[in-house]
Amino acid sequence: MWKPKPNSYGFWLLLVVIAVFFFNLDVIYVNIMEARNFITAREMVNQNHWILTTMNNLPRYEKPPLPTWLTAISGAIFGFKSLVAMRLPAALSTTLLIFVFYKFIPKLEVSKKQAFISSLILATSFYIVFSGRNGQWDIFTHAFMMVSIYFLWNLFRSEQKAMQNALLAGIFFGLSFMSKGPVSLYALWLPFILSFGIVYRFKNFGKKWLPFVVFLVVGLIIGLWWFVYVRLADPNAFLKIAHQESSRWTNYNVRPFYYYWSFFTQSGIWTIPSLVAIFYWYLKDKVSNKKAYNFSILWTVLAVVLLSIIPEKKSRYLLPVLIPMALNTGFYIEYLFRRFNGMPLKEKWIVYFNHGLIAFIGIGFPITSYFMLDLEGYLGWYILSSIVLFTLGVFMLIYLKKQRYARVFYLTIAFSCGIITCGFPLANAFLDNPDFHNIAELHAFAEKENLPVYEYAAETPELIWEYGEPIPKIHAENIQMPAADKFGILVQEKDTTFVQQLKNYRILSTDRYDLNYVNPNKSGYKNRLIRRFYVLERKIR
Numbered sequence: 001m002w003k004p005k006p007n008s009y010g011f012w013l014l015l016v017v018i019a020v021f022f023f024n025l026d027v028i029y030v031n032i033m034e035a036r037n038f039i040t041a042r043e044m045v046n047q048n049h050w051i052l053t054t055m056n057n058l059p060r061y062e063k064p065p066l067p068t069w070l071t072a073i074s075g076a077i078f079g080f081k082s083l084v085a086m087r088l089p090a091a092l093s094t095t096l097l098i099f100v101f102y103k104f105i106p107k108l109e110v111s112k113k114q115a116f117i118s119s120l121i122l123a124t125s126f127y128i129v130f131s132g133r134n135g136q137w138d139i140f141t142h143a144f145m146m147v148s149i150y151f152l153w154n155l156f157r158s159e160q161k162a163m164q165n166a167l168l169a170g171i172f173f174g175l176s177f178m179s180k181g182p183v184s185l186y187a188l189w190l191p192f193i194l195s196f197g198i199v200y201r202f203k204n205f206g207k208k209w210l211p212f213v214v215f216l217v218v219g220l221i222i223g224l225w226w227f228v229y230v231r232l233a234d235p236n237a238f239l240k241i242a243h244q245e246s247s248r249w250t251n252y253n254v255r256p257f258y259y260y261w262s263f264f265t266q267s268g269i270w271t272i273p274s275l276v277a278i279f280y281w282y283l284k285d286k287v288s289n290k291k292a293y294n295f296s297i298l299w300t301v302l303a304v305v306l307l308s309i310i311p312e313k314k315s316r317y318l319l320p321v322l323i324p325m326a327l328n329t330g331f332y333i334e335y336l337f338r339r340f341n342g343m344p345l346k347e348k349w350i351v352y353f354n355h356g357l358i359a360f361i362g363i364g365f366p367i368t369s370y371f372m373l374d375l376e377g378y379l380g381w382y383i384l385s386s387i388v389l390f391t392l393g394v395f396m397l398i399y400l401k402k403q404r405y406a407r408v409f410y411l412t413i414a415f416s417c418g419i420i421t422c423g424f425p426l427a428n429a430f431l432d433n434p435d436f437h438n439i440a441e442l443h444a445f446a447e448k449e450n451l452p453v454y455e456y457a458a459e460t461p462e463l464i465w466e467y468g469e470p471i472p473k474i475h476a477e478n479i480q481m482p483a484a485d486k487f488g489i490l491v492q493e494k495d496t497t498f499v500q501q502l503k504n505y506r507i508l509s510t511d512r513y514d515l516n517y518v519n520p521n522k523s524g525y526k527n528r529l530i531r532r533f534y535v536l537e538r539k540i541r
Contacts, residue, residue: 003406009116010102016123017098019417021091021132024424026083029431030516033088034135035461036060041072042080043470051226052234055468056459059237061230062245066178067140068095087135094132097143097323098123106151106325106513107157108292110334117409118330124416125322126268127315138319140503141179145188146221146323148172152192153411155211156202166211167218188320191302199295248312262436266318267325269412272354274325274396277332286339287331291302296331299324332408342404353401355398355408361392365423373429387423392418433525439513442533443468446488451535453488456495460528463490485538490531505536 001316004012030038040060043049053060059118070089078085098119105115122128131139151169155162176184193433196202205212231238264274277283280297287293307313335345336351365385371373377383392415399407446453453467457476464471471490474480490513491499499507514531 004116005412006112009098009112012100013098013116013123016120016413016417017095018073019421020123020129021053023095023326023421025087025091025133027424027427028133030083030462030465031134032461035065035465037068037071037081037135037137038075038086039461039465040065041075041086042465044068044072045076045080045415046469050146052230055461055471056464059234061238061241062181062235064178066175067137067180070140071135072177090139091132093140093143094128095178096359097128097132097146100147100150101142101323104146104153105330107153108295108327110287110289110292110331111381112306113337114288114330114334117333118327120413120476121270121273121329122323122326123267123268125266125270125326127319128322129265129268129416131319135314137180138183138316141176141181141184142188142320142323144172144176144179145320147183148176149189149192152215153196155208156196156214157203160249161311162208162211163214166215170215170218171222173215173219177223178226184320186301187307187317189212189322191299191306192325195299195303195464198298199291203381213274215277239369252312253314253422254311257308258306259313260321261316261320263318264325266315267329269416270326270329272350273332276350277325277329283332283335286335293328293331296324296328300328325358336405337409341403349376351405352400355396355412356464359393359396362389362391362396362415367388367395369426371425374432376519377428378426378429381422381425385418385426388418388422389415390462433514433516435512435514436517437511437513437515439463439466439515439531440468442488442511442513445511451486452482452484453490454482454530455490456492456498458492458528462529463493463513463531466515479509486536488533488535489531493527493530493532496532499532499534499536502536504539506539508535508537510534 039055040049043054043057044065047054047057050069050072051065053065065091071086071092074085074088075082078088080086090159099123105118106112129137140341146168148171151172153168155165158165173185173189176189190330219276233295249272264278265271267274276292280298284290284293300321303324304318307317307321340348340351366382366389366501369382369386373382393410396408396411396415399405399411442453443453453471454474455471456474459473474481474489475481476498486508489499511533513533516525518524
């Protein structure tokens with residue numbers, strides 16, 4: 001029986017991280033959040049907007065610039081047309097998160113094996129996977145904060161290197177703040193501090209008050225300097241954006257307090273084990289270290305409660321909860337490693353259901369995908385993914401029957417890796433819009449004809465990203481037509497009458513650009529990704 005040895009855990013964890021976060025990074029098309037971030041990164045390099053950040057040449061101060069700097073550097077090195085380059089920094093930051101998490105767990109006085117198990121759970125949890133392969137900045141702020149927490153733990157629990165731990169904790173605290181403001185401070189750091197104080201207490205803190213002050217000072221200096229600079233350099237835009245952002249906390253995407261109560265579903269394949277792991281009265285006397293379990297479950301629950309207090313709620317805001325939840329779930333999985341073979345059936349059935357469902361998905365994959373997907377051009381990927389997932393599903397059932405849970409667990413990890421390395425390219429088989437017309441072609445046409453291009457009223461980040469450079473906007477509320485005698489204009493289909501009513505211009509040509517990758521008959525089709533394009537020429541009076 002294959003069994004990873006403790007001295008090889010880091011190697012196997014690295015292989016899983018590579019498979020999950022670095023394969024097929026360019027498969028999924030750019031979404032609206034990525035487009036905003038990628039545009040800002042591109043304008044840093046092309047427009048030299050490194051400090052006073054912009055999107056479409058307009059101030060964009062909603063987010064601090066650290067992840068954008070990293071993405072801009074990657075784009076400058078490997079090219080802004082490479083989605084792998086644009087998403088690579090997020091994948092690297094996720095790698096940092098997972099390995100720091102792996103190093104942190106043994107400090108709770110649990111085994112290295114359990115640290116390995118929990119880290120594998122974290123690496124294959126749905127929203128960690130999504131964020132780590134996506135050009136959004138949440139993963140950066142939580143990765144840096146996890147490093148800060150690692151050194152803070154050392155500061156609180158060790159008598160050695162107090163100032164060194166304080167400095168390092170402060171540096172990464174500041175980097176987290178420079179990634180997405182106070183998001184991780186509130187959703188990851190604060191519940192950690194509260195949980196630590198309740199479970200472990202701040203013993204001998206009187207001797208460490210000075211290093212802790214150093215931690216705060218260093219963290220605040222690194223985390224706040226950009227905000228101070230922008231506030232002084234561009235006060236009007238900064239205050240306007242700050243007001244808009246703060247008002248969203250109370251009147252944008254407002255959801256009820258209980259909206260996050262299904263938080264465990266964000267872990268994907270670990271939904272059921274994560275749910276079981278939060279049943280404290282069931283698991284508390286079965287875990288390897290009860291005090292550490294108390295800490296992990298309290299950290300998880302407090303993170304959910306604190307997020308629930310904020311009126312604005314989105315599913316992706318639950319990302320920091322998945323970090324302590326992976327630790328908490330690891331206690332349940334480690335218990336299954338030790339006791340599954342001798343457990344009564346009333347405890348086993350949920351394990352059979354969870355992993356049996358995953359196994360049957362793998363076994364049924366060749367048939368369901370054959371009838372659901374248009375496999376033209378993807379037959380090789382279909383055959384490869386079918387063989388891999390079917391085989392893993394069969395062996396998962398075999399070892400469930402033999403009650404060899406360790407093998408079932410590792411096969412589940414392999415199943416996640418198989419989906420991404422072999423199955424992800426099949427996602428393009430869903431993209432079948434017959435009217436797809438990329439606006440990047442317009443950029444090539446405009447350059448060839450030396451034609452300035454403008455957009456009326458709307459502003460869609462995905463279109464600007466694909467176009468390749470800023471598109472000046474003609475505002476509907478204060479219409480000022482371009483000075484050029486000949487130019488191009490993009491309008492939404494509902495605004496075509498605006499162009500037709502321009503009496504001083506003649507329409508020389510027209511075209512239609514549709515950036516939807518999905519079929520018009522499918523639910524993901526968006527009208528905001530469609531533009532009519534007109535070439536206009538001023539009439540001679």
